[in-house]
Amino acid sequence: MLGTLAKWLRIFGFDTFYANADISDDDLFGIAKKENRVLITRDKELIQKARRENLKTVEIKTVDLDEQLTQVLSDVDVDKNTVLSRCTICNGILEDIKKNDVKDRVPEKVFSNNDVFWFCPGCNKVYWKGSHYDKMVNKIDKIKKS
Numbered sequence: 001m002l003g004t005l006a007k008w009l010r011i012f013g014f015d016t017f018y019a020n021a022d023i024s025d026d027d028l029f030g031i032a033k034k035e036n037r038v039l040i041t042r043d044k045e046l047i048q049k050a051r052r053e054n055l056k057t058v059e060i061k062t063v064d065l066d067e068q069l070t071q072v073l074s075d076v077d078v079d080k081n082t083v084l085s086r087c088t089i090c091n092g093i094l095e096d097i098k099k100n101d102v103k104d105r106v107p108e109k110v111f112s113n114n115d116v117f118w119f120c121p122g123c124n125k126v127y128w129k130g131s132h133y134d135k136m137v138n139k140i141d142k143i144k145k146s
């Protein structure tokens with residue numbers, strides 16, 4: 001239900017586990033406990049169950065992405081240095097890669113406009129600081145100020 005939020009939390013550098021719909025509540029709670037995760041959900045029943053298990057929870061009450069991010073991030077310190085440190089697809093930690101090594105893996109225009117690249121060792125996706133990056137940093141600034 002919160003796939004877009006999960007993607008953004010990864011962009012902000014949070015270690016984010018996104019549960020698919022077919023995972024059981026018990027399995028979900030097991031993972032949350034073992035890996036000391038905060039459960040973020042819009043499911044009221046799930047929140048109540050999780051609280052009985054003494055799990056940390058954030059109940060999302062809106063479908064608006066900006067409000068969701070504000071809700072989650074207002075209590076958490078966001079370090080701008082962690083922006084773009086995690087893969088938005090698989091949650092892997094991004095590693096530096098030499099410009100020459102991405103020549104055949106990114107569009108020509110991206111290659112000529114950027115000097116710094118990262119890649120995900122998990123799924124091989126290549127990242128660079130595009131216009132997206134500025135948008136993200138602006139978003140953090142906005143959230144932190146409001």
Ligand SMILES: [Zn+2]
Nearest residue numbers: 087090120123
């Ligand atoms: Zn990845």
